[in-house]
Amino acid sequence: MEMKVIARIENRFTGKFGIPRQSGLADTEEARIVFLPEFRNPDALRGIEGYSHLWILWDFSEAERKEAWSPTVRPPRLGGNTRMGVFATRSPYRPNPIGLSSVRLVRVETDTPEGSVLVVSGADLMNGTPIYDIKPYLPYTDCHTDATSGFAGEYVDYRLAVDLPADIKAEALALGMDEGMLQDLQNVLSLDPRPAYQNDPDRRYGMSYGDYEVSFFVSDSCIHVSNIRLRSS
C-alpha cells in the first residue's frame, strides 16, 4: 500500500538531537499540525475538539532513519549494548518506518491562512515530519491501566537538573526568546538528550531549538547550558 502524506508538524524541534524519546515527556511543548492543501477540509475535523488526546501516525524516514531495518536494535536506554527484537521496541529502524505517538489536543485553530490547524502538546516529532493519520484517543480501548512493560519501563523516570546561568538567560532574552520558551527548553533538557551510554563531563553538546542553537554539557547529573545563539548567526 502507498501511504499519502496528509499533514506536517511544525514545532521547535528543528534538529534531530534533543527530541524527547517518547510522546508526552515534553508535555508543555506545543506543535501545530498543518494539513496539506488536498486534506485541508474543516469537515474532516468535525467533533475532534471533543477529545483530549489524539494519535498521530507519522514517518520516521526523513528525520531518523538512515539504514534498512534490522531484526534487532540497541535501545539507547539500555546503554546501547543490549540487543532487543525490533518488534519489542519503538525503534525507527523497522520494516515499515511508521511512528506512533499520542499527543494532547490543545485547541483547533480555524480559518488560519493554512486552513484548520490542530495545536497539540507533547509530540516527539521533528519539525517538518510527514503525518499519515490522526485518530482520536479512545480511553476505553487505548488506555490499559493493567499493562506492564518490559525493559523500557525501568529507565524513564528520571530528570536532570538544568543550570541556566543568569548571563546566558539574559542573552537569550535579548535574542528574542521569552520566559515561556526558556521554561520549555529547560523542560526538554531535563529529559537528558544524551545517548544513555555517554557520561563524559568534557563532552559538549549542541541542540537546535526553534531558531536557536543551544550548547550544554552534563556534569554531576546536571545539564549546564553554556551558550544560546541564533542558528543563522
Added chain:
Amino acid sequence: MEMKVIARIENRFTGKFGIPRQSGLADTEEARIVFLPEFRNPDALRGIEGYSHLWILWDFSEAERKEAWSPTVRPPRLGGNTRMGVFATRSPYRPNPIGLSSVRLVRVETDTPEGSVLVVSGADLMNGTPIYDIKPYLPYTDCHTDATSGFAGEYVDYRLAVDLPADIKAEALALGMDEGMLQDLQNVLSLDPRPAYQNDPDRRYGMSYGDYEVSFFVSDSCIHVSNIRLRSS
C-alpha cells in the same frame, strides 16, 4: 511510502459482520499473528514477552474498505445519521486506511511450522488481515488515565443478553465446537453486532465464526441464536 505486509492474523472472525468494533471488547478471543517468511526471524521478537500488551498496525483495505475516503463519516454508534470528521473517528474510510489496535500478548510460540508466532487476545481484525507493524504498548507514554473522549465514549458500555437454546448448543457441540468456543461466541454476540440504527426483531442475521455460520435475531435486548451450522455445508 510503500508499506510492506509483515504478517497476517489468524482468528475466528472469518466474515466481516460481527467483528468487535474496537480492540479489547472481545477479550477472550485469541488470535495468531503469523509472520511472512521474509520477516520470520525469532530475533525480531527478542524481549517482547516482557510486555503485556502490543499495538498492531494493520490494513483496513481488504476487510472493510469499499470506497474512497470522505471528510465525514457516519459512526454506527451514533445511529448512522450523524456525520463526524474522519479524523475524529476510527472509521476505516481514511486517507491512509491503517487500523490501530491494542491487544493482549498471551504467549509467544516458538518453533512452530510457521516460525515464531504471537498469540494475542482482544484483536478486532478479520481473519487474514495484513499487518504492517507490531510495537510494544508502553504504559508510561500510551496510557492516559486523564484522557476524555467525545461522542464515542457514551455508547460502548452495554451488553446484550444471549440466548443459546439447549438444542442448538447440542447441535453445535456435535458439529465440533467445544464449550470454550461457545462461550467466546456468546461473548462476541453480547457486544451486539447489529448496526446501531437497526432494531427489527424480525430481521435475521448471519455471522461467520471460525468454520461455522451462526444465525440469530434480536428481540427485547436479547440475542437469540437460531442456528449454528458448518459453513461449508
